[in-house]
Amino acid sequence: MASQExxxxxxxxxxxxxxxxxxxxxxFELARxxxxxxxxxxxxxxxxxxxxxxxxxxGLVTACGRVTMARLATENSDWITVDDWECQQIEWVxxxxxLWHYHEELISNENINDDVDKGKRRKRRKLxxxxxxxxxSCINTNADTPQLKLLCGADVLESFDVPSLWKTDDxxxxxxxxxxxxxxxxxCDPEKFINxxxxxxxxxxxxxxxREWVINEISATHVRRSLRRGQSVRYLLPDPVVNYIQExxxxxxxxxxxxxxxxxxxxxx
Amino acid sequence: xGxxxxxxxxxxxxxxxxxxxxxxFELARxxxxxxxxxxxxxxxxxxxxxxxxxHGLVASKHRLAMARLALQSSDWVTVDDWESQQSDWxxxVVTMRYHYRRITAQYQQRTGxxxxxxxxNSGKPLLKLLCGADFMETFKxxxxxxDDHIEEVVGRFGLVCVSRGTLQTDRTVHESDVLSRHRxxxxxxREWVQNEISATEVRRALxxxxxxxxxxPDSVIDYIKExxxxxxxxxxxNKEIKLRPLNKQTILQD
Numbered sequence: 001m002a003s004q005e006x007x008x009x010x011x012x013x014x015x016x017x018x019x020x021x022x023x024x025x026x027x028f029e030l031a032r033x034x035x036x037x038x039x040x041x042x043x044x045x046x047x048x049x050x051x052x053x054x055x056x057x058x059g060l061v062t063a064c065g066r067v068t069m070a071r072l073a074t075e076n077s078d079w080i081t082v083d084d085w086e087c088q089q090i091e092w093v094x095x096x097x098x099l100w101h102y103h104e105e106l107i108s109n110e111n112i113n114d115d116v117d118k119g120k121r122r123k124r125r126k127l128x129x130x131x132x133x134x135x136x137s138c139i140n141t142n143a144d145t146p147q148l149k150l151l152c153g154a155d156v157l158e159s160f161d162v163p164s165l166w167k168t169d170d171x172x173x174x175x176x177x178x179x180x181x182x183x184x185x186x187x188c189d190p191e192k193f194i195n196x197x198x199x200x201x202x203x204x205x206x207x208x209x210x211r212e213w214v215i216n217e218i219s220a221t222h223v224r225r226s227l228r229r230g231q232s233v234r235y236l237l238p239d240p241v242v243n244y245i246q247e248x249x250x251x252x253x254x255x256x257x258x259x260x261x262x263x264x265x266x267x268x269x
Numbered sequence: 270x271g272x273x274x275x276x277x278x279x280x281x282x283x284x285x286x287x288x289x290x291x292x293x294f295e296l297a298r299x300x301x302x303x304x305x306x307x308x309x310x311x312x313x314x315x316x317x318x319x320x321x322x323x324h325g326l327v328a329s330k331h332r333l334a335m336a337r338l339a340l341q342s343s344d345w346v347t348v349d350d351w352e353s354q355q356s357d358w359x360x361x362v363v364t365m366r367y368h369y370r371r372i373t374a375q376y377q378q379r380t381g382x383x384x385x386x387x388x389x390n391s392g393k394p395l396l397k398l399l400c401g402a403d404f405m406e407t408f409k410x411x412x413x414x415x416d417d418h419i420e421e422v423v424g425r426f427g428l429v430c431v432s433r434g435t436l437q438t439d440r441t442v443h444e445s446d447v448l449s450r451h452r453x454x455x456x457x458x459r460e461w462v463q464n465e466i467s468a469t470e471v472r473r474a475l476x477x478x479x480x481x482x483x484x485x486p487d488s489v490i491d492y493i494k495e496x497x498x499x500x501x502x503x504x505x506x507n508k509e510i511k512l513r514p515l516n517k518q519t520i521l522q523d
Contacts, residue, residue, distance in 0.1 A: 022288065022483040029480035076487055186463055214470045214484065217463035232295035235288040236462065238483075239342055 008146035009035055010045045011181060012102055014086070014095050015152075016057055016220065017050045017066050019245065020073045021237045023218040024048070028080050031151050031181040034210040044146055046080035047102065054092040056262035059224060061255050063087035065248065072240035092265035095150065096170035099178050103148045110145045149179045149208075154188035157207075160197070165266050172199060179206035186217050227251040272308040274394040275301055276372055277429060280352065280361050281400075282468065283316045284326055285493065286336045287485045289466035290314070294346050297399050297429045300458045310394065312346035313368060320358040322513045325472060325504040329353035331496060338488040358513035361398065362418040365426050369396045397427040397456075405430050405441045408448070412515050419447050427454040433465060475499040 011031055017024065028046045035041040050066045051057070060066075063084070070082040086098050093101075157180065160166050174180065182190050190209045194200040200207060218236045226233050228251060234242050245251060277297055283290060298309040316332045317323070326332075329350075336348040352364045372394050405428070408419055422428070432438040438457050442448040448455060466484045474481050476499060481490060493499060 025483040029482050033479045077482075213473075214467070215463050215465040216484075219462070222462050231299045234295050235291045236464075 006040060006042045008144060009041045009043045010047065010102070010106060010146045010148050011043060011151040012047045012049060012099060012148055013151040014049050014051060014098055015156075016055070016060060017048060017070050018057070018060055018220050019066065019223060019237060019241060019251075020048065020070045021218040021220055021223060022235075023216050025073060025077070025080070025238075026212070026214075026216055027151055027153065027183045028077075030183055030210050030212055031208075032079075034208060035181065044079070046077075046151070048074065048080065048082045049086045049098060049102075050082070050084070052087045052089055052092055054090070055265050056092070056259045057264060058259050058262070059221075059256040060258055061250055065250055069241045069244055072244055073238045075240065076238075094167070094170055094266070096167075096173045099148060099150060099174060103178070106145050106148060147179065149181050150174055151181045151183075153183050154185040154190040154193075154209075157182050157190050157200075158188055158193050160200070161193075164269075165264075167269075168199070175200060175203035175206050179203075179208070181208045181210060183210045184212050186215060224251045224256060228253055228256065271392070273306060273392050274310045274376075275307040276311045276313060276368070276394055276396045277301075277309060277399040278313045278315060278365060278368055278396055279399040280315045280364055281317065281404075282321070282323055282326055283314065283332050283336050284323070284468050285332065285471060285485060285489055285498075286314070286339045287466045287468055287471055288483075289464055291339060291343070291346070292460070292464060293399055293401060293431050294343075296431050296458050296460055297456075298345075300456065301429065304456070307395075310345070311372075312343075312399070314340065314346060314348045315352045315364055315368075316348070316350075318353045318355055318358055320356070320513055322358070322507045322510040324507050325469075326507060327498055327503050331492075331498055335489045335492055338492055339486045341488065342486075358517065360415070360418055360514070362421045365396060365398060365422060369426070372396060395427070397429050398422055399429045400431070402430060402432040402438050402441070405438060405448070408441075408445060413512075414514075416447070420451075423448060423451040423454060427451075427456070429456045429458060431458040431460050433460050433463060472499045472504060476501060476504060 011028060013024065013027065015024070032043040032046070035043055048070045050063060050070055051060075053060065053063050064087075067082060067084045067087055074080045074082055083102075085101060086093055160171055184190060190207075194204055194207055194209075223233050223236055227245065233245075237245075277294060279290070279293060281290070294312045298312070301307040301309050314336050316329055316336060317326075319326065319329050333348060333350050333353060340346050340348055349368070351367055352359050376394055408414055430438055442452055442455055442457075471481050471484055475493065
């Protein structure tokens with residue numbers, strides 16, 4: 001049936017998630033709708049991968065807290081998960097390496113499933129051959145490892161231009177081996193940006209630009225600012241996350257000074 | 270000390286209620302507290318009645334149910350069905366008068382029962398209309414508002430108007446004599462987060478089978494799915510009908 005022709009996709013979102021907001025979560029939903037709309041993809045999983053503390057971004061609270069908040073936020077999702085592999089690493093991990101890690105993980109999972117299923121499949125195929133004499137076996141025995149794609153906002157795409165923030169090799173690897181699903185953002189013009197970069201233009205088929213019609217610019221910076229000022233952030237983030245932040249008094253003037261003197265890890269290379 | 274207790278009333282279609290609607294209350298409360306003059310003690314969501322005749326409006330019983338689900342977790346905002354229960358569409362000022370009478374009666378009952386002297390929060394409560402910037406723009410629409418009603422809503426009660434970061438609301442007040450005259454009773458709240466979760470967009474997404482998760486509470490989304498609420502058909506509702514306020518002749522009730 002048609003589902004065999006569709007490519008399976010896993011969406012990976014890297015970022016501070018400091019804290020995670022409804023906008024981050026929306027990105028996943030938009031990306032899934034967009035890809036599945038093309039008729040060529042089935043999105044099987046979403047992964048939130050918070051950056052590790054060694055990233056050294058100003059105002060970053062501990063990975064532990066950020067992972068917990070992300071987990072609370074995705075409690076009610078049946079396809080978006082949180083993975084703390086990146087946080088567990090001792091040093092900051094460039095995005096291309098994070099993608100590579102999850103890609104390897106997907107391949108090894110497929111291999112495990114293949115072994116387990118081989119026995120079952122043999123039996124099923126026999127049964128079906130008996131039942132549907134004219135039809136071919138409908139078990140897809142291809143190692144159809146899901147394709148891993150980077151999910152991000154247009155601001156991240158445009159950060160490719162920031163000197164020394166990204167290695168050109170990494171950008172090339174991301175757009176050629178994996179692909180990007182980029183959600184538009186107020187004030188950004190991803191199509192124009194892609195057009196103006198030879199590298200991105202070359203791999204433009206691998207960059208899916210998703211238009212967000214609902215203007216939903218819930219920046220985590222703004223959320224932290226509101227919290228410092230004792231203002232409500234309810235309905236900008238899921239309730240369990242709001243409650244967690246309040247119970248742990250997470251975002252304060254002090255926490256905003258975290259890493260104040262630090263140089264961002266990518267610039268230290 | 271000596272803050273005036275304040276209720277915020279939001280009238281609207283709530284078709285459906287979204288996170289943006291609920292944000293209005295949170296922003297307004299923070300702002301009114303910051304003036305040092307008020308203590309916001311309650312919020313009221315008052316969905317418009319079916320008689321309003323707006324394009325795509327689903328039955329009030331659904332809009333009420335969704336609003337209730339959305340506000341389950343709120344400890345200060347409630348849903349009121351008085352407006353939706355009226356046989357005809359009710360002018361905003363009439364709804365305001367109703368709620369003002371109600372909260373005043375509650376206050377009088379409480380102070381009547383109380384034996385000790387009133388504390389700082391036991392002053393007579395006020396009621397103000399909570400709205401978005403687009404609402405203020407509607408004052409300009411010919412035939413939609415009666416002049417004496419605008420005067421009463423803004424002059425007697427007051428507005429708390431949440432804008433979306435632009436200073437359009439300042440201009441709207443400036444360009445209207447009535448609004449300018451009562452500008453001290455119009456509280457403009459800046460929403461710095463560009464957050465335009467319009468119910469129209471939500472309905473559009475639902476019609477097309479797209480996800481609206483994280484734009485409204487899960488409980489509301491579930492309700493919409495269970496009742497198959499927003500479809501091509503529902504959007505056609507009232508297509509030929511003129512908005513009720515534009516042809517209603519009102520007799521001042523009171």
